[in-house]
Amino acid sequence: NAGVTQTPKFQVLKTGQSMTLQCAQDMNHEYMSWYRQDPGMGLRLIHYSVGAGITDQGEVPNGYNVSRSTTEDFPLRLLSAAPSQTSVYFCASSSGQGSGNTIYFGEGSWLTVV
Amino acid sequence: GENVEQHPSTLSVQEGDSAVIKCTYSDSASNYFPWYKQELGKGPQLIIDIRSNVGEKKDQRIAVTLNKTAKHFSLHITETQPEDSAVYFCAAAVTGFQKLVFGTGTRLLVSP
Numbered sequence: 001n002a003g004v005t006q007t008p009k010f011q012v013l014k015t016g017q018s019m020t021l022q023c024a025q026d027m028n029h030e031y032m033s034w035y036r037q038d039p040g041m042g043l044r045l046i047h048y049s050v051g052a053g054i055t056d057q058g059e060v061p062n063g064y065n066v067s068r069s070t071t072e073d074f075p076l077r078l079l080s081a082a083p084s085q086t087s088v089y090f091c092a093s094s095s096g097q098g099s100g101n102t103i104y105f106g107e108g109s110w111l112t113v114v
Numbered sequence: 115g116e117n118v119e120q121h122p123s124t125l126s127v128q129e130g131d132s133a134v135i136k137c138t139y140s141d142s143a144s145n146y147f148p149w150y151k152q153e154l155g156k157g158p159q160l161i162i163d164i165r166s167n168v169g170e171k172k173d174q175r176i177a178v179t180l181n182k183t184a185k186h187f188s189l190h191i192t193e194t195q196p197e198d199s200a201v202y203f204c205a206a207a208v209t210g211f212q213k214l215v216f217g218t219g220t221r222l223l224v225s226p
Contacts, residue, residue, distance in 0.1 A: 004157075031212040042120075042203060042216035043158070050212065058213060059115075090157050094212055103148065103214060105157035 003027065004106035006091050012112045013081040021076040021109050023091030029104075031094045032074040036060065036087040037108075043090060049074055081113045116141040118206050120217025127194050128225055135220045137204035138186040144206040147180060147187045148214070152201045161202075162189070194224045 007022045025032065033048035035058075045058030049068040063085060065077040074093075078085060088110050094103040117140040127133050139147075145166035150158035164171045164178045164187065171178050177190040191198055201221050205214040 033212060033214075035214075035216075040218060042118075042218045043205075043214070044216070045213055048212060059215075092214075102160060102163070103212065104160070105150075107157045108155075 004091055004093050004104050006089075006106035006109050008109060009107070010110045012114060013078070014114060015081060015083060017081050019078050019081065021078075021089055021091075021111070023074045023076065023106060024072050025074075025091075025093040025104075026072065027093060027095065027104070028071060029093035029095045030071070031103075032068065033058070033092045033103075034064070034066065034074070034076045035090045035092065035105075037090060038087050046076065046089075078111075081111075083113045085111065086113045087111060116144055116206055116215040118204060118215050118217045120204050120220060122220060123218065124221045124223070126223045126225065129194060129196060131194055131224075133189075133191045133194050133198070133222055133224075135189045135202055135204070135222075136186060137188070137206075137217050138184075139206040139215075140185065141206070141208070142182075142185065143208050144215075146207045147178070148205050148207075149176075149178060149189050150203045150205065152203065152219075154200075158203060191222075194222075196224050196226055198222060199224045 004025045034046040035043040037043045047066040049055045091106045120137045148163035152158045180187040201219045204217040
């Protein structure tokens with residue numbers, strides 16, 4: 001049981017480059033989301049999805065795009081990387097309200113923008 | 115929107131002592147309050163959660179209490195062990211929306 005899988009684990013980007021952080025879950029969860037974690041600020045929600053084909057913005061969506069073409073996958077795209085996007089990114093999933101809202105996190109993706 | 119404050123930011127205890135971490139929230143609509151433990155280089159792991167229809171929940175050495183009137187909830191760890199050392203985060207959410215708002219974390223250090 002893999003749970004929530006994120007790739008890559010580490011990435012260094014140059015300012016202006018684009019990239020995609022991958023997230024996949026094998027629990028058939030409807031809800032998926034992306035958070036970023038910065039020192040002293042806890043985790044902040046970037047984008048989330050309540051099901052395939054449905055996405056919405058979280059607290060800090062600027063500079064990021066998401067799509068949800070399948071239930072399993074929820075990639076996060078950085079359109080033009082900036083140093084302010086240096087952070088640790090976590091993908092999360094849950095099965096939704098009916099089964100108690102337990103939200104599972106992946107292991108994280110460390111991104112450095114230089 | 116929701117705002118969650120967490121205290122203390124660091125907590126040092128001796129092995130066997132109890133540890134208490136407190137959080138307050140601002141949105142009275144929040145009804146789901148999980149606690150996560152994060153070890154170095156890992157993602158947050160759910161350790162216990164509580165919903166607004168109960169005031170206390172316990173799981174072995176870990177307990178969470180919720181005071182809806184005062185809008186605060188607390189994590190209690192008894193008989194602490196060195197392996198409890200980690201960063202602990204509280205969070206709040208409205209059931210069904212899956213949008214967690216996190217506190218800023220508490221670094222717990224348990225000394226042998």
